[in-house]
Amino acid sequence: MNKKKVNFFSKKVDFSSGIVSVLASLICIAVGLVVGLVILYCINAEQAIDGFTRIVKGGFFMMPKGLGSVLAQTAPLIMTGLSVAFAFKTGLFNIGAAGQYTVGALGALYFALVLHAPWWVCLLAAMLFGALWGAIPGLFKAYFNVNEVITAIMFNWIGLYAVNEIIYKGVIGDMYDLKTTKTYTLRSVSPQSVIPDMGLNNIFKTKSTTIAIFIAIAIAIIVYIVINKTTFGYELKACGHNKDAAKYAGINDKKNIVLSMTIAGALSGIGAGLYYLSGVAEWNPQVSTALPAMGFNGIPVALLALSNPIGVIFAALFVSHITVGGGYLPTKYFQPEIADVIIAVIIYLCAFVMLFKGFVMNAIASKKKNEPNANAEAGASKTGAKGNGKGADA
């Protein structure tokens, strides 16, 4: 987990901390899956095992197409997961990933469908749009002392309505296809805006498996390096651990809060770019009452990964694996949303299983002076559970 600089414990403890972290995540996943199995049994006992197998097999159930769509779903999910995880590192809870994702989608679609820009320009546009939307909660937090969760929730909805309005009414250009009630298909209007697939579509026999997944993994590695190996990352983490101490040490906490949220927003924006520029789906402004699930699913990804950027890659793979698996449930007996239930149960557990991890870590480190429950101390920050986990790491 966290390296060097903040490592107060011996190496041995640091090592076991990593193991306990992974174990904690695995416990969440296991319990979530058991709940899923129970639900399947309640709905149809005879088919339950078959349904469960399909969920667990996920994309592998229908090779190679399923694996291709898992990869296509994973790329944006890594990005929103990174977005939430990055904000966690600074002690912020970025529930606004959905809104930043939405606004990022507008950026990508505008540059692709109206300006016909090449794909990497569109991706940068998505990043900028998302960053802008992420900066707002940061500014409100830093200068008006408004909780970033509240601001982000409000701006999720403002962003959703604004984007729908812009796309539906064609405020900044014609993007809306009346026939399909969605935005125009990227491949037919602006093929140069589609992220290249380098033959992946042939391998997986899909239409939307592009190099997006590699871009996402590369960004995850960059984020890992920034957080763990740079002064900037250290300052962000210091703000997350203890804002007052960081301030005392001469770190500009306001600047860091805004920067952290801006980067988190940029990451979400890229996620939307990777999704829509791969042509996985088109934006539908008519469904104006639902925020994209991809944004919210970044939260379980970040929690499962304990905010470790490399862990985010695997957590995102797992979440999209389960979601795709849910899609293969026979609708005659079951509902694909069962996969969403499993994921929701996993986040619910994540909220407090990390605390058990804290207890275990305290037991291991009991030779150190027994601290009061770290959560009560860290509770003032919005990331009690996370703060506790990190407290145990440090």
Add this chain to the structure above:
Amino acid sequence: MFLLLKYTLLYAVVLMLVALGGMFSERSGVINIALEGIMAIGGLAGILVLAIFGGTLSPAALVVLSILASAVAGMIYSLLLGFSAITLKADQTIGGTALNMLATAAAVVIVKAYNNAASGGNGAASSKLSYSNNAFIFTAGPLTYNIFLIIGIVLLVVSYVFLYKTKYGLRLRSCGEHPQAADSVGINVYQWRYIGVMISGFLGGLGGFAYIVPSVSIWNFEVGVTGFGFLALAVMIFGQWKPFRIAAAAVFFAIFKSLANIADATALSNLHLSQNIYNMMPFIASMIILALTSKNSQAPKAEGIPYDKGAR
């Protein structure tokens, strides 16, 4: 104009009920982001009662039973928040977010399973339920009202009296302001926080039902309650955690929400502002108010901080 009044009354009651729910939870020290999910579960429970017993019970019994079902379902669901936030001292925001996601997904699964079973298991996978809402609506003068208007006003007064005029209200508030001090005079902080969360579940579940039933006779559970829980959260902050201010804020927000509904059908369409714009307005308004008032916010001091007996 009547249309505007009708929708405003409808939405104001819903927002007020749910925001009052949020108020009780936060006044006891627990941030309740899960209002959206609690509303969805409450609405689902009430509507399932309507769908199942629709033809068999008398209208009056049906109304009472479905309202109770929605409130109790909301209460039970809110226990999940209480368990993670109070007993396990987990992060309240994350727990609440999880419950929101769980509620929508679970509601869709349940409705689809119900529809599937009702159609004899032929794979009918609609996430919609239809029901009759005649028993909830009555007409007086030029306007139609629904029964929730009366319930809402009664509960508003009860909330105020409970919170400010009884010793129980004082105890609940003290747990949100300074739980250590409350504990030192023998108040069981954990118990009162559970009570706060459960009241919020009761009101939230009821609010979810009140939102769905009077306006339409078919509901698609895929959309949850279309962000009304979050809007109620904004109403609560706008109302500065005080019952009557919340009621006023609810009316204010409801006007915008109603304008969105009737924008296309009335003279307002001359303004060429679409639904989306009106939908945005309450959120923007609450952000402006938040930015201006955050310096002297009336938020409960200890909200969001899990209470630990050992910490002093």
